[in-house]
Amino acid sequence: MIHDSVDAAKKAKGGKSDAAQEQEQMIKGTLSKIKNKLFVMSGKGGVGKSSISANLAVGLADKGFKVGLMDVDLHGPSIAQIMGLSELLDINEARKLIPAQKGPNLKVITMQCLMREADQAVIWRGPAKAGMIQQFVSQVEWGDLDFLIIDAPPGTGDEPLTVVQTIPEAKAIVVTTPQEVALADVRKSINFCQTVKLDVVGLVENMGPFSCPGCNTKISLFKSGGGLTTATKMGIPFLGTLPFDPEVVEASDAGTPIFTKNKSNEFTKALDAVITKIVKQL
Ligand SMILES: Nc1ncnc2c1ncn2[C@@H]1O[C@H](COP(=O)(O)OP(=O)(O)OP(=O)(O)O)[C@@H](O)[C@H]1O
Numbered sequence: 715m716i717h718d719s720v721d722a723a724k725k726a727k728g729g730k731s732d733a734a735q736e737q738e739q740m741i742k743g744t745l746s747k748i749k750n751k752l753f754v755m756s757g758k759g760g761v762g763k764s765s766i767s768a769n770l771a772v773g774l775a776d777k778g779f780k781v782g783l784m785d786v787d788l789h790g791p792s793i794a795q796i797m798g799l800s801e802l803l804d805i806n807e808a809r810k811l812i813p814a815q816k817g818p819n820l821k822v823i824t825m826q827c828l829m830r831e832a833d834q835a836v837i838w839r840g841p842a843k844a845g846m847i848q849q850f851v852s853q854v855e856w857g858d859l860d861f862l863i864i865d866a867p868p869g870t871g872d873e874p875l876t877v878v879q880t881i882p883e884a885k886a887i888v889v890t891t892p893q894e895v896a897l898a899d900v901r902k903s904i905n906f907c908q909t910v911k912l913d914v915v916g917l918v919e920n921m922g923p924f925s926c927p928g929c930n931t932k933i934s935l936f937k938s939g940g941g942l943t944t945a946t947k948m949g950i951p952f953l954g955t956l957p958f959d960p961e962v963v964e965a966s967d968a969g970t971p972i973f974t975k976n977k978s979n980e981f982t983k984a985l986d987a988v989i990t991k992i993v994k995q996l
Contacts, residue, residue, distance in 0.1 A: 740852035741880060748782070748859040750996050751884040752915065753877055757899030757906075759868035761891050762920035764792040765962055766985070767865035769973040770887075773982075773989045775819035776973065779860040782813065785824035786847050786877060787867040789835075794826035798969025803827045810855040823854050844876040851880055868899075870906040878910045885913040887953070887992070891921045892940035904948045915992055916951035917941055924958035925980060951995065954988045956981050 730738070745751070754767040764787065771783040785793035794800070799814050799822060806812055811828075813821035825846070856862070864884065867873050877884060886907050890900040900917070907914050919941025923932040935958050945952035959981040965972040973982050 737848060737852055741848060744851050744854070744856055745881060745883070748856065748862045750860060751862045751864065751881050752992070753864045753866060753874075753881075753884045753886045753912070754889060755866040755874055755886055755903055756868055756889040756896075757870065757901070757903040758890065758896040761868075761889050761896055761900075762956070762962075763787075763868070763889050764796060764865050765966060765972075766887075766889055766918060766920060766956070767863050768793055768796040768966075768971045769982070769985055770989060770992075771820055771822075771861075771863045772816075772971045772973040773985060774861050774863075774993075775817060777989070777993075779819065780858060781820045782856050782859045782862040783820065783822045783865070784850050784854075784862060785822075785826070785865045786850065786873050787865060788825045788843055788846060788873065790867065791824045791826045792966075793822060793824040793865055795969060796966045796971055797822055799824070799827055801827065806855055808855070810853050812855050821856065821859075823850055843872050847873060847876045848880050870903060874906065875910070878912050885915045885996075887915050888917045888950070889920055890917060890941050890944065892919055892934070892937045892955075894937075894940065896936075897940050897944050900944065901948065904950060914950045915995060916953035917945040917948075918953045918988055919955040921958040922955035951991075953991050954984060956984045956988070 754763050756763050767783060771781050775781045783793060785791045797816055801814065803814065804812050811823065813823045814827055815821055864877055866877065888900060888903050890896045904914065921936050923934045923938050926933055941955060942952045957980050959979065961976060961979055962972050962981050965975045972979055973985065976982055
C-alpha cells in the first residue's frame with residue numbers, strides 16, 4: 715500500500731515508479747544475454763513475415779545457433795500454427811514464463827500459447843499491447859541466445875514502436891512481395907526504421923517467381939524484381955528473393971516449417987542463402 719502510494723507520487727512527479735524501474739532492469743538483464751535481435755517487419759500484411767520469421771528461426775537453430783522466436787503479432791498470431799504449437803505455457807519458480815521448446819536450440823513465445831481458447835480474440839489498446847511485449851522480454855526465461863527473432867504485425871503502429879523502444883539495439887529485416895502495392899507500404903516501413911533509428915539488415919523479397927512443377931517455366935505471380943529495385947533506391951542491402959511455393963502453405967498448415975520438412979525445396983534453399991548473408995553481415 716505504502717509502496718503503491720510512493721510509486722504513484724513518483725509517477726505524478728514525472729519520475730519512474732519502482733515497478734517500472736524494476737521492469738527496466740529485468741529487460742536490460744534479459745537483453746544482455748541475447749547477442750543479436752532481429753525484427754522481421756513489413757508495412758504490408760500477408761507478405762510472409764511469420765513464415766519467414768519461423769523458418770529463419772528454424773534455419774538458424776539448425777546451424778547450431780541458440781535461437782528465440784518471439785511473436786509480437788498479438789491480434790493475429792500465426793507462429794503457433796506454423797511451428798505446430800498447441801500447449802499452454804508454464805511458469806517456473808522465478809515466476810517467469812517457460813517458452814515452448816522446439817528441438818534443442820529453439821525457444822518460442824506467442825500470445826496463442828497463453829490463451830485457453832484457441833479462437834479467442836485479443837481486444838486491447840496500445841498500452842496493454844506495449845505491456846505484454848515488454849513482459850515477453852522481461853518475464854520470459856529466454857536464457858543465453860545467439861538470436862532473438864521478433865515477428866511483427868503489419869504496419870508501423872503500437873507493436874513495432876514498442877519493440878523499438880524496448881529493444882533499441884534490434885535490427886530490422888524488412889519483407890515485401892515484388893508488386894508495387896506491397897512495395898509502397900514497405901517504403902513507409904523503411905522510412906519508419908530511418909525515423910526511429912532502427913538499423914536495417916536488409917530487404918527480403920518473398921513470393922518471387924514460381925517454378926511450374928510440370929515444365930519448370932518461371933511464373934511471376936506477383937511480378938518480379940521490385941524488391942531489388944526498392945532496396946537499391948532506398949539504400950539498404952537486398953538479402954534475396956524467396957520463390958512463391960505452395961509447399962510453404964502446406965508445411966505451415968501442417969505445423970511443420972518448410973525448413974524442417976524439406977531441405978531440397980526451392981524456398982528452403984533460397985532462405986538458407988539469405989540466412990548465410992544475414993549471419994555474415996552481423
Ligand atoms: N513463399 C511463399 N509461397 C507461398 N505461400 C507463402 C509464401 N510465404 C508465405 N506464404 C503464405 O502466405 C500467407 C501469408 O503468410 P504469413 O502469414 O507468413 O504473412 P504475414 O506477413 O506474417 O501476415 P500478417 O502479418 O498480415 O498476418 C500464408 O498462407 C503463408 O502460408
